[in-house]
Amino acid sequence: MSNFVEMPIAKAINAGLRQAMARDPKVLLFGEDIAELGGVFRVTEGILNQFGPKRIMNSPIAESGIVGTAIGLAMRGYRPVVEIQFDGFIFPAFDQITTQLAKMQNRSEGFHQMPVVIRVPFGGGIGAVEHHSESPEAYFAHTAGLRVVSPSNPNDAYWMIQQAIASNDPVMFFEPKRRYWQKGPVNLDTAPMPLHAARVLREGTSATIACYGPMVTVALQAAEIAAEEGISLEVIDIRSISPIDFTTIVDSVKKTGRLVVASEASNFVSVAGEIAARVAEQAFYHLEAPVLRVGGFDVPYPPAKLEELFLPDADRILEAVDRILAY
Amino acid sequence: MVQFLSPDGKLHVPEEWAHYGEYLNRLTEADYLKFYRDMARIRRFDNEATALQRQGQLGLWIPAIGQEAAQIGSGYGVGSNDHIFPSYREHGVALTHGIDLMSILKMLRGVNHGGWNPDETRFHLYAIVLGSQVLHATGYAMGVNFDGHVATGNPEVDQAVITYFGDGATAEGDVSEGLLFAAINKTPQVFFCQNNQWAISSSTASQTTVPLYRRGEGFGVNGIRIDGNDVLASYAVTAKHMDDARNGLGPYLIEALTYRIGAHTTSDDPTKYRTNEEVEYWKARDPLKRLEIFLREQGVGQVFFDDVAASGDALAEEIRLATFALPNPPFETMFNHVYSEPHPLIEEQMAWLENYEGSFEAEGHLAHQTSSIQIIETNDVIQVNHEGGAA
Known part of the structure; x- marks a missing residue:
């Protein structure tokens, strides 16, 4: 026990x-x-x-x-x-x-x-x-x-x-x-998995959301909302940013055919960009839509009264999901 | 400024420096001869390395000519249990602690990053980023403290750390932070600054308005200036402060005032920023010359100097031939030790390169890998041209 x-x-x-x-x-x-x-x-x-x-x-x-x-x-x-x-x-x-x-x-x-x-x-x-x-x-x-x-x-x-x-x-x-x-x-007894393994937090069939750190909570919220609308999102907490467990991500994309990568970081030359490139290389024929990145804007992190607009929330993830489902 | 051996070879220990002068009593005649021999050998090595660079055998050379006394003297002032964190010009210090000089040439040829074992030799790898090694030395010395290897009175246990850096590096924040962390942790540590007066083309005057030996005062690290061209001062003051550090008296800064007779590196042209008169002024204060005068006055005969010269020439020939014979590293070495355990990206890329290289052989072409050693091939051509005119 x-x-x-x-x-x-x-x-x-x-x-x-x-x-x-x-x-x-x-x-x-x-x-x-x-x-x-x-x-x-x-x-x-x-x-x-x-x-x-x-x-x-x-x-x-x-x-x-x-x-x-x-x-x-x-x-x-x-x-x-x-x-x-x-x-x-x-x-x-x-x-x-x-x-x-x-x-x-x-x-x-x-x-x-x-x-x-x-x-x-x-x-x-x-x-x-x-x-x-x-x-x-x-x-x-x-x-x-x-x-x-x-x-x-x-x-x-x-x-x-x-x-x-x-x-x-x-x-x-x-x-x-x-x-x-x-x-x-x-x-307190058993480690869940190796340090660099990604985890499928929620299984789904319509699209995959890959995320890490503080965005995991947001992605799970988005999946909950989507489920109410009949959209089944798979959520992956990548946990490790270097190296990245691409196998788990690619396996998921092969199943769902669609991927959104979400993080708070600015999108340009980001971890999300690397994941998108890899998935394009390794799951090209399985993709039904382009991989989309949902991240911070490419501006310096704004003053606090604007950060709600800067940080991706569940709606921003769902907006991207809508776009990839439209293909 | 602590000076025991004047530029004209006269030995004198002023009363105020008697506590350093005592350390000269530890030296035997054999030690004096060893100091001279090593200074002469490392200069010969240095000249040969410059020639090898000019022949295309080395990508770069970093001359230390003029700084032999600062390096050989201080190097021998470091105990057999102490650790040394060099910058990238410490060939003389390396010699005093048994580093294979070919390791340095391998690095400058581009074969590896040094390759010696820093734990076994206690001489850590050359640091190219200015001042970076000063923090490593301070952290290491903090560890010596944490291990209780200070002031036990047992010479087998007590340890100190010395870090070398130049006048230019003192402007780096890491040197200031190193002094601060050392003072706060009372580390067993000597900061040895070779002020060779030129940071590439920037004079010391453009780097500091206060003498560098005083740089540590505000952090709580006192300092002293020595004549860096006097091997005896360099030895005695280093030995004294390494002893003090081992005995728990904390960190100390030594500024060795010396002069870089050669270029910053073989890519540099010092005639653009300093006068010939200045160089001649310092050549007249040559560290080898003054020791030679002193030794001759002590009755050391020509046979010794001839022997030293012959041994330097033999060393030069040895390293020249060994450099020509250096193989290029196998391709996989760049993938080795990036991580301590198998790493998916590294494994994938190494396998890809191996397969890619193999594909050229499979197609009956020359192995593609030869193109990756193009520089060396070019060098070989230069070498052949240089020696025999056959390309």
Whole structure:
């Protein structure tokens, strides 16, 4: 009998971090304001009390320094898990992530593996000021050597953070910040699936919606509404942005013949674009309509009073579904 | 500025630097000879590498001529348990820690990214992105702290970390962040800045208004300037601060004032931005010359200098022939170690390339892979032309 506990995503990540820290003394946490405060989203709340100041530390407000020293610690045999406070603050560390962290294993011909996890609260919908609502995952998915994942629910959050920490490669762990307090059951006994597998969340026959992170909730809403109108949508949470489990997506498209890819990120040169290209290559004769992308507009993330118009909602997904069903 | 050996070869330990001067007592005559031999050998190596680049055998060369004292001296000041995080011009430091010099040439030829084992050699891979290695060194030194390998009093356990960077790199934020993280964590670490006075074409004056040895003060890392062309100062001051770091006194910054006699790289033309008079001024302060004068005054005979020259020539020939013989890497090496486990995209692309290459052979054409080594073929042609005129 599995041991299920109801908890929100933020608490599930917290619990997963504690599991990983208890299992391996080389797992270290550091980042801005994560110790006493527990981070601005309280994801690491209470960990200082349980593990003490040698396992969880506040860093100077210097993102390149956080990632650069994490690389050095990984060379020393540690498994650093660092927090970048907000998506829009990751760019001072972009150089260390893309030119150093991602390439170190290849550069050193395997002598230096980089078991570093970079936790990034991402996405919008929280009414924040500029730089607090972005979806920068494509920059990292484009960089060879990184793994990029995003959980959409508490059970995945609990297990995926542990799987990311166990990986000997650097993992960008994008946390859907507007879903932090969304609750769900967590199975404390058994991991649901490998880190990089996609999951069919809802089966359907009319069209497939592929999505990840904060958009999963929106896609499920859209499927619910569509069902009332007699349209059967299959919803896939891709979970892993790099690598992408194309097999699950392509198998679904072979069944439904239609695909919408939904994310908060701007569409131009996006993860959604990559999925569309792959599906065109691998399921061309099964497609009844072009693959459509439903995403943010190609503008800087707007002021909060406009974000409802920027972010795709269930109606925007359904509008795209209507268009592909019209073929 | 700490200087023990003047440009005219006179050894003098001023009272104020006696605490560094004590370290010279650790040196035997054999050490002095080793310093000279290594400085001369690495210069000969450097000249040969430039020639190899001019012959098309290397894609690029990064000369370190003029900086031999800063590198050999400090390199020998680093303990056998310490870790070194170099930039990309630290050929002399590499020599002092047993790095196969061919590894450096392989990298500059484009065979690999260095290939030596950073854990075994404790000499980490060259870092091309300026200042990036300073943060890695600081993180590593934080780990030494976390492991409790500081100030135990056991020389088998205690460790320190040294990171090399140039005057140009000090403008990078990573160097400032490295100093800050080091100070806050009281890392066992020496920041060794070789101020060779030119960051490609930018003078030190265009990089800083405060002397670089003071760069760490605001972060809590004190510093000192040494004569980087004095191998004895370089050795003693590095050894002292590595000892201090191992003993738990925290990080320290050393600015070695030296001069890049050659170009930034073989792609550079330094005559466009600096005067011949300036170069001549620094050639008169040559690090090898002053040690040679000193050694001769100590009674070291011509036989030694002849032997060093012969050993340098032998090294040059050895690396020249080894460079000509370097095979190109197999195609699959670019796909190796991108990830630690099988990765669907990498596996797919490697299989595709293998099949694509194989398709040319199957069609009876020359293996298509030869086109991917076009540069080397061209180089070979140049080589043949150069040696025998037969193409």
